[in-house]
Amino acid sequence: MRRQAPAAARNRQPILDVLEPHLPKRGLVLEVASGSGEHTAHFAQALPDLTFQPSDPDENARASIDDWTTTLGLANVRLALALDAAAETWPITEADAIACINMIHISPWASTVGLIRGAARLLPKSGTLYLYGPYVRAGVETAPSNLAFDRDLRARNPAWGLRPMEEVVALAQANGLAAPLVIEMPANNLSLVFKRN
Ligand SMILES: C[S@@+](CC[C@H](N)C(=O)[O-])C[C@H]1O[C@@H](n2cnc3c(N)ncnc32)[C@H](O)[C@@H]1O
Numbered sequence: 001m002r003r004q005a006p007a008a009a010r011n012r013q014p015i016l017d018v019l020e021p022h023l024p025k026r027g028l029v030l031e032v033a034s035g036s037g038e039h040t041a042h043f044a045q046a047l048p049d050l051t052f053q054p055s056d057p058d059e060n061a062r063a064s065i066d067d068w069t070t071t072l073g074l075a076n077v078r079l080a081l082a083l084d085a086a087a088e089t090w091p092i093t094e095a096d097a098i099a100c101i102n103m104i105h106i107s108p109w110a111s112t113v114g115l116i117r118g119a120a121r122l123l124p125k126s127g128t129l130y131l132y133g134p135y136v137r138a139g140v141e142t143a144p145s146n147l148a149f150d151r152d153l154r155a156r157n158p159a160w161g162l163r164p165m166e167e168v169v170a171l172a173q174a175n176g177l178a179a180p181l182v183i184e185m186p187a188n189n190l191s192l193v194f195k196r197n
Helices: 006-022 038-046 059-072 109-122 144-156 165-174
Strands: 027-032 050-053 097-101 128-133 181-185 189-195
Touching: 006 038, 006 097, 006 128, 006 181, 006 189, 027 038, 027 109, 038 050, 038 059, 038 097, 097 109, 109 165, 165 189
Parallel strands: 027 050, 027 097, 097 128
Antiparallel strands: 128 189, 181 189
């Protein structure tokens, strides 16, 4: 049941390098849209003093996540939750930090709205919301590979597509998150690190 995503194998360490300084030493890290579960598994191996809560609305994804946890014997990873970011209520009410990797462009905008609202609800003051993925940015030429990816996503589902970073930031700020740190990542992706005000 374990899945392997080639992109996750490539980006998990660069993501961890950016994310780790923004995590508490101890506490609970919620991952929204965990997919195969390889990010949570990698982070949990590297940071054994933290507890990780993976999640995904997709049943097969949850099976993959839990399979990685069992196979690697990760005592600091909880069973995957069925969490739909767009839902009004989530099956978890507190988290010290939240990470969401590669969901915003490949789900309807309502998922991003729900994700930001959920982060504002769950996070403590100064808690981190970490987002990773491709965006379009005002005043920055979009890489041809990202333009092609955007066209492909919209052909698959008109509600998907690369989001303007500024719209995600405005939504976050309207919900009580501070202006993010923006870090350029390999393969024309961005890390956005928000803190709850
Ligand atoms: C491209 S995959 C990314 C998986 C993983 N984070 C990674 O980077 O390898 C997108 C994931 O978003 C999940 N997803 C889609 N809509 C969602 C929603 N409304 N709430 C939470 N997860 C969602 C999908 O089930 C899928 O696992």
